[in-house]
Amino acid sequence: MSDRSDRTRLIASATRRGAARRPVSPPVERASTLLNDRPGDIRDETAGAVYGIEDLSAARQLRAALADLEGAADAWLVPSGLAAVTVPLTALLRPGDEVLATDALYGPSRRFLNRHLKARGMATAFHAPDASVEDILAAMTGRTRLLLIESPASLTFELVDVPALAAACRERGVLTVMDNTWAAGLAFRPLAHGVDVSVQAVTKYVGGHSDLLMGSIAAADPAIARQIAETIEDLGWRVSPDDAWLALRGIRTLPLRYAEQARSALAVAEWLQTRPEVAQVLYPALPDATGHDLWRRDYTGAASILGLAMNGGSEASAHALMSALELFGLGYSWGGFESLITHETGQLAFRRAPPQLVGELLRLHVGLEDPADLIADLERGLAAWTAAIR
Template sequence: MNDRPDPSARTRLIAPATRRGGGRRPVSPPVERASTLLNDDPAAMRDEGHGPVYGIEDLSAARGLRAALADLEGAADAWLVPSGLAAVTVPLTALLRPGDEMLTTDALYGPTRRFLNRHLKPRGVAASFHDPGAAVADILAALTDRTRLLLIESPASLTFELADVPAIAAACRERGVLTVMDNTWAAGLAFRPLAHGVDVSVQAVTKYIAGHSDLLMGSIAVSDPAVGRQISETIEDLGWRVSPDDAWLALRGLRTLPLRYAEQARSSLVVAEWLQTRPEVARVIHPALPGAPGHDLWRRDYTGAASIFGVVMNGGSEAAAHALMSALELFGLGYSWGGFESLITHETGQLAFRRATPALQGELLRLHVGLEDPADLIADLETGLAAWRDAIR
């Protein structure tokens, strides 16, 4: 398995902390909590040469985080917004006008889909959805004269289908269609959308970058300054910024991202491969597992994998899924992923919103593997599967 992050990324995420210049200082930037910033004289008040004039602009930690994310993404610039969801909704708000159409996968993250239906649609932007496993030619055939933007989420939510991003991005660019990619799964590390021709790379910093399940944030990275201007003006117009404490925590998380990401990927494969051998389990959907949908694309394009995957059970019921989950002691019952802790969810709601609900052999569980010892996680799952068997007996 080719799961090693680009070695230079590990160094590049740390090097700015020890860079010379600026005199004696702490390794980490200070947390500057401010709305008001004071000046020595009236003439200096509007002078941006002295730094930000008001707290809505980025202070030290946010500036450091933005620079590190731009470097990680290979971007001209990167912006911070208050959630991963906002990282998707801002580019759509910035780049689409009434009368435009957009295309995306039917396996889109649920709240993003809700934004398309509840916010964009009444404002004259129509979204259509392609099959999550569609061939590139079929995706391109679904573009119309009015399609302005293609939103890629790869791997897609819950069923983890991969898209052929380089081919899709190149074809869209030829047709003047902008591409935005939700790259949360790769954390900006295992896949770099901008290097593959995508216009806007977004991710939920909330997940692997923050890494400790204690903050919400999103990032938006671009290589074209003209696209960047539309995005930064939209963030400014909406009045969004992130708190200095959150920016500081995310920057701290970023320093250890490559190590956590690689270790969690390794553990997740140990757990996923074990689950594959279990009679209670019909199918494990992990892009880094041979045979998973999109595994060949993953091998070709990715340098690592996330530690979140789907487990399709052999039949069962909601009660059996709940029995399994209740018996677990190490897997927390909670949404989200990318933190240091293992989590499990039972997926029912989001699949129902799809245009075509996938036919699964049984109940769908989603596992996120954290930094615990995978042998202990497997022992925990053994207990869960025993409870599952009792429940379906």
């Protein structure tokens, strides 16, 4: 990694010299069969991809950009953010092993642990989302092979001390895999803090436009990298050239979008803290938030997604709030240019120890709209919330 900033490096890789006249972005190559001039060239991997299932130009350039961003030996692309989590677990775990994860884990990742891995002889244990390093280590057993880190955690955004955990796990021979979608490989670099594998949903911030599904996996250790690469090869999981091209376009503007949306999210979060309808704003960048000290120490930025623990209410009042909004889309995902809202109280029931919130839980994603307009929209929503309760 050079001394240049992220925003410079992600663009400079497109404008580098040394080739013939070319477009800024590579052409989209839609191909299954790749032709050769001589019979002996058909299996020559030094000439590039042999068959269309291998990564073509856009995917290779995207992988290189992600590897540079993550400080990795290599990065791989898979068809979804969930696959970015499940591939390393498939590659690194064997029957009899145990995974330790936060109780606030992303729902589909939890489902994979409890359904797919359990059926194949691998166990899962869960620790409290805001557990100390000592408590997390105490939860490990002789079978613990891998710590699955999600920090901040889903929906309630608790943080753990990742550098300390990574160091302690390395001493114990326990592997670490971190879902780093929240930081987008930008505001926090797991590999630089000792984590073995960093994954993220490219669907979110890298894509940036809510028009593709993709995940990335990055590793620094050659042995771990080889296991991941072989697993992807064996499963036959690749991404389409069109999606790779879209994600490559998105990564060029990632630092600017991430920073701008974080500024807007903080403004919205600070305003929401003044509202009597809101009991707590769950956002690590707020000075009084749980885990703020860890965020301030380790992170260089913040995502634009936050939780709202409301004062009382019900599903009906939550839906009334959401229905009154004009600028917030009703739908899942985040990291795109548009603001979104979802009602998340029901998902807390999947945890072994659900948090004791005083009311309903909403999740906001703050997009690139003017934050003043978003605040005005939320004011309408809160008025509808109050009317529904009365």
